[in-house]
Amino acid sequence: MNTAPATSAHGYRRWSGQLSRRRWTWLAIFVAGVRLTNRATKVRGLVWMSFMFAVGSCALFYMLARLEILAGSDEASDMYGLINMFLHVDLSGVKQLADFREVLWRSVFLFMFKGELFWVFVVIMRAGPGLIADDLKARALPIYFARPVTPLTYMMGKWMVVAFFIGMVVLVPNLLALIFGTLTTGGLQTFGQTLALAGDLLITGGGVVVFGGAVVLALSSLSSDKRYVMVGWVAFCLLPVMAQAVLFKVLPDETTSGWLGSVSLYRDITVTADWVFGIRAAWESTPLPREVFDRALGRQSTLVYPAVVLLTFTIGSLLICYCRVVRFSRSAANA
């Protein structure tokens, strides 16, 4: 039996330290949020599995590097087929592949990016819904808003958590693949050729982080039950895609280049990514005949409508989330 006296018998001891005057509380919310979310095995598994995109990109870079050497030989014929299958470009008649390295790499990243978007959808579905909903359910908001935490700081910390996981799926694998590709294909020369790609990857990845993070935070602030948030997120992502598929099926191409072509958020993001990567202009500026890359370009779309849709949803979501958090902060003592 422990016979030691209770520590409180020694009385309360004052603390002589200093509280930071800097507004870094969002960092504490971010770190704690990442730690808690990362404890879920499924989330950890999903993040690790997202590195398959890096592996896929590396494999394609390796194939392209081999093709640069083996162009025109019999050994290359199988690889041409594989490249055609993934990137929708027929390189069988192209001799100096190294001259088109940049545009091919852009195509590789865009191809991977479109796959990563699905993975982002799944990761957000696991990591995002509980961010604010769990605090609402546990009535934990008083511990934030009885401290020098503003609604904006709280939102920023929570958004950073989901941004971290989206970034782990859509940014880190691509940047790793870019480094790998650069190191294995010609070194400095390739680095110079593909440097702009790093910026494009950061812009597209950052866009997805901002958009996805804002939407899931807004949804999470609307309910204290994360299952409803999850259902809302799935409906938000999948219903427009299904509606777009139906529209593309029943309407002629020319009528879907405007608003009707911007129903699917997935398509809006990919059209925007195409624009950021400048893939259409990049292929069209090559001396290659159009039939080589025509299938890679896909359906022509204007950027305006997708950009407006994405911006509207992002700003709207941030506003909804901010208003909700302000409301919570004002009723925290009564929570």
Next chain:
Amino acid sequence: MAEMFTCNGLVKRYGKVCALNSLTLSVDGTVVGLLGPNGAGKSTLISVLLGQTPATSGKAAVLGLDAARRQNLIRRRVGFVPENDCLIPGMTGTGYVCYTGRLAGMSYKDAMQRAHEVLDYVELGEARYRPAEQYSAGMKQRLKLAQALVHDPDLLFLDEPTNGMDPQGRQTMLSLITDLGRAGIRVLLSSHLLPDVDRVCEQVVIMGGGEVLSSGNIDEMKRAHPTLYTVEFVAEGDGEDFRQRLQENNVTIHQRAEGSLGIELPTAEAQCIVLQAARETNIKLRGLHPKQNSLEEAFMAAIARQQNP
């Protein structure tokens, strides 16, 4: 040292509902009780004092700092124990307290070290690495106290800190509150449990309908009726003569029992009436005690005055 908090014409409306109705008061003291029925405006007052809810009009200050403009400074100096659990699922006791310290602006190292100290202080040292959601109701209350203490505040707002606790846990919590008062931390204790307030507080504020119904020193409140006395006597008969003689001298009899009466004198200085009546009716007096009001009676009287002004 600045007052614990002051309110000057403080009004808070939620649409048509007036939660705080022109509240003007100045509260000082070490451990102060905040009493009132549900909907009295206690939580709204705490919310305004913490700067969470802007007041509709009027001013409030905590520790001399304007609640509307200096809320960040106030929150650095105030610890808040909410009524609800407010625990973050998945966190251990140490992790939770350390996290709340980080939110208050402590470095990780300081927050972790201090978390261990305050968890020891609230006697959760042995459970510190257990997930907080596995704690008992009493442990959760003490964990909430620990998170409010982690940044060493000058003032604590405690909202129903003994809710759901067993008698032993309640005693521990009340001892901790008393000890905190001795350590120089000022405490505002909002509670429905009058015995708790009676035990640890020296001052009390009674609220109702968004107004202050009564405030002041608890001992003075208990002495609110100087004309009420209890008479103990020994009579050969049933003491009927004695009662009649008292009533003839304008003494109201509230309570009758064998050998004792609860009486109300016509004036505070009229104790001689009782002595004279006893002498005249040949009664042996064993005692004449001024009746001590309980806090509950003071509270009920304040509420009754509000309902029947």
